[in-house]
Amino acid sequence: MFDVRGVAGSVVVLACALVIFGPVAAAAQPQIETLSVKAFRLAHQPAREALRLVEPMLSPAGSVELRLADNTLVLTDQPTVISRIEFLLREFDHTPLDLQLAIHLLRVTQGPPDSAHQNLLALPPGLVESLGAMASRNRYELLGAIELASKEGAEVSYEVAEKYEVRFTVGTVLLEQRLRLRSFEVLQWLGDIKSSLLQAHLNLWLGKTLVVSVADRGLAVAVTCAIATKPPAERPAAGVGEP
Amino acid sequence: MTGTDCPDWRALRAVRDTRGSAESAISASTELDWLAALEHRGSCRRCADAALAAEPLLVFERLAPPNLDADEGERMRDRVAVARRLQRHQSRHFLRPGSLLRAGNLRRAGDLRRAGNLATVAAAAAFILAVTALGPRVGPRVESPANSVAVSIARFGEAGSGEPGEPEARRLATVQLGMLPLVEGATEISMLVGGESYDWVQVSFGR
Numbered sequence: 001m002f003d004v005r006g007v008a009g010s011v012v013v014l015a016c017a018l019v020i021f022g023p024v025a026a027a028a029q030p031q032i033e034t035l036s037v038k039a040f041r042l043a044h045q046p047a048r049e050a051l052r053l054v055e056p057m058l059s060p061a062g063s064v065e066l067r068l069a070d071n072t073l074v075l076t077d078q079p080t081v082i083s084r085i086e087f088l089l090r091e092f093d094h095t096p097l098d099l100q101l102a103i104h105l106l107r108v109t110q111g112p113p114d115s116a117h118q119n120l121l122a123l124p125p126g127l128v129e130s131l132g133a134m135a136s137r138n139r140y141e142l143l144g145a146i147e148l149a150s151k152e153g154a155e156v157s158y159e160v161a162e163k164y165e166v167r168f169t170v171g172t173v174l175l176e177q178r179l180r181l182r183s184f185e186v187l188q189w190l191g192d193i194k195s196s197l198l199q200a201h202l203n204l205w206l207g208k209t210l211v212v213s214v215a216d217r218g219l220a221v222a223v224t225c226a227i228a229t230k231p232p233a234e235r236p237a238a239g240v241g242e243p
Numbered sequence: 244m245t246g247t248d249c250p251d252w253r254a255l256r257a258v259r260d261t262r263g264s265a266e267s268a269i270s271a272s273t274e275l276d277w278l279a280a281l282e283h284r285g286s287c288r289r290c291a292d293a294a295l296a297a298e299p300l301l302v303f304e305r306l307a308p309p310n311l312d313a314d315e316g317e318r319m320r321d322r323v324a325v326a327r328r329l330q331r332h333q334s335r336h337f338l339r340p341g342s343l344l345r346a347g348n349l350r351r352a353g354d355l356r357r358a359g360n361l362a363t364v365a366a367a368a369a370f371i372l373a374v375t376a377l378g379p380r381v382g383p384r385v386e387s388p389a390n391s392v393a394v395s396i397a398r399f400g401e402a403g404s405g406e407p408g409e410p411e412a413r414r415l416a417t418v419q420l421g422m423l424p425l426v427e428g429a430t431e432i433s434m435l436v437g438g439e440s441y442d443w444v445q446v447s448f449g450r
Contacts, residue, residue, distance in 0.1 A: 056419055087412040109295065175413070178420050200428035200446065209441040210425060214448070226441075 035061060036079050040086070041072040042093045045152070045172045050092050053174070057085050091175055096152040099170065099179070100230040104145045105160045105186065108213065108222040140224065163189040166225075168202075179204045179229055186214075186225055197223055204229050249290055250280035252297035 042050065050073060051066050058064060062077030073089070075082050144161025150170050157167045165187040171180030186198040198214045206229050215222035255277055284290040426432060429446035437443075 053416075053419065057415065084412040084415065087409050088416045091416070174420055175416055177417070178423060198446070199448070200426050203423040203425055203427070205442070211441055211443040212426065213443070213445040 034078070035076055036082055037074065037076045038082050038086075039067075039072055039074045040089050041070055042089070044095050045093050047071045047073050049172050049180070050089060053088060053092065054085055057081065057088065092172060094173075097173055099150050099152065099173075100147065101150055101156075101170075102145070102147045102226075102228040103158075103160055103166055104226040105143045105164055105166070106140045106224045106226070107143050108215075108224055109139045109141065143223070164223075165189070165194070173206065177206060179206055181227070184227075186223060188221065197221065198225065202227065206230075248283065249287060249293070250276070250283060252280065252290070252293045255280055256297040 040047075047066055048068065051064065054064050054073060054075070058075075059077055059081050062075065062081055064076070065074040066072075067074060075085060077085075143164055144159075146158050146160050146166075148156065148158065150156055152170050152172055154170045155167075156170065157165065160166045166185065167187065168184040169182040171182050173179050181202040181204065184198065184200055184202045185196055187194045188197055195216075197216050198212060200212075202210060202212070204210050204227060209226050209228040211224060211226045213222070213224045258276075280290075280294070284294050424432075425442055426444055426446055429448055431447045432444050
């Protein structure tokens with residue numbers, strides 16, 4: 001005898017299967033990408049610096065290998081991820097840019113501020129305003145200032161004021177927005193002995209002044225260092241894609 | 244206190260530096276002395292220099308607390324939102340489809356066993372196979388990444404440019420750049436004020 005209920009049940013189950021498995025399979029379709037391996041040899045910028053940018057962009061299945069010997073990053077990931085990272089690397093691996101840097105070093109003491117701010121006239125405008133607004137009891141004495149033309153990758157060592165030296169390595173401009181100053185140090189000379197007041201990596205915003213204040217109990221000194229950069233005048237030629 | 248009314252700043256500083264190793268009652272007393280000395284300093288010009296010589300960090304005590312304007316706050320919220328979307332996007336995008344399908348198969352098989360209709364199971368299986376083989380919405384058989392690694396070593400110079408995903412890549416990279424800290428390597432960043440043309444941080448190095 002023909003079982004109507006059985007046929008109806010089959011139809012229902014078939015419809016359910018279509019509804020359930022169809023979308024699951026369709027959703028799986030764009031994720032079928034296989035892993036690819038691609039090596040990027042950087043021509044202009046250090047691959048080591050690019051590593052810290054690349055790593056967060058990787059998928060959970062991805063990995064990156066740094067080959068210092070030939071300044072190369074070897075990426076293993078899905079093609080879509082690699083293409084994103086490739087874009088980033090193309091931006092990163094530009095020919096070294098010329099940069100303008102301005103550094104002001106100030107000694108901070110407590111007391112009524114210099115109302116005329118005569119020695120602060122050379123400071124960036126935003127900084128002068130903030131000094132007035134933020135430090136009503138502090139006196140900022142300008143120890144020295146430098147303006148220098150430098151270049152990505154350059155090592156800078158400069159006596160910014162008597163007994164005060166600034167050292168750092170200019171990093172790579174990222175997406176025309178940020179610049180890393182590696183191992184930025186402010187050194188104070190006490191006779192023949194030098195002491196580091198500040199030692200850190202700084203990630204500047206181009207066109208914006210970064211002010212770093214640090215007080216050293218041991219040396220009984222407080223200094224403020226303002227670092228300003230000017231954005232590069234023109235966009236660099238990208239290294240990626242070059243033969 | 245030394246002399247008449249002025250505190251002995253060096254002694255106070257020395258005691259404060261050793262606090263924590265002594266009994267709590269002594270520490271509390273030391274803090275009270277210190278607070279009283281700071282109050283005194285507010286009205287004593289002689290003590291200003293002495294206090295600063297003993298404790299250079301006092302020079303920053305009047306700096307304003309973090310004060311982000313509304314726009315900056317909004318920008319920060321945007322960055323967080325974009326970062327969260329990025330995280331969700333990556334989680335979704337990199338799910339293992341194979342495991343999803345396997346789990347689905349097992350779950351449905353259990354349901355069908357409960358129905359107890361072998362013909363139905365067979366028909367469903369045949370239909371699914373047909374859909375898998377012919378249906379345009381269903382892609383090729385899912386393989387685990389471990390079995391399907393396509394190696395395509397490429398060098399700069401072989402890479403194409405003008406990929407359609409570049410705006411997305413730029414957006415993600417920009418978000419990532421926004422998350423880079425201003426200062427790396429300090430043990431503490433105790434103050435941060437953002438302005439239109441400057442960022443101001445106060446750092447210490449654990450000395």
